Amino acid sequence: MASCPICRKAEPDPKYKPFCSRRCSEVDLQRWFTGAYAIPAALDESAEDDVEKD
Numbered sequence: 001m002a003s004c005p006i007c008r009k010a011e012p013d014p015k016y017k018p019f020c021s022r023r024c025s026e027v028d029l030q031r032w033f034t035g036a037y038a039i040p041a042a043l044d045e046s047a048e049d050d051v052e053k054d
Contacts (some may be wrong), residue, residue, distance in 0.1 A: 010020035
């Protein structure tokens with residue numbers, strides 16, 4: 001079975017799934033708030049052209 005994605009030690013608790021505890025779920029949430037998790041975006045060349053025209 002899978003382990004907690006944050007601490008990698010404990011089995012997930014159904015209440016906090018996929019995390020093992022409230023602490024691990026809050027660590028994950030904090031990472032989202034601080035930008036630690038980010039989806040890289042490719043620059044759109046047409047958007048750059050529009051900015052230069054203004």
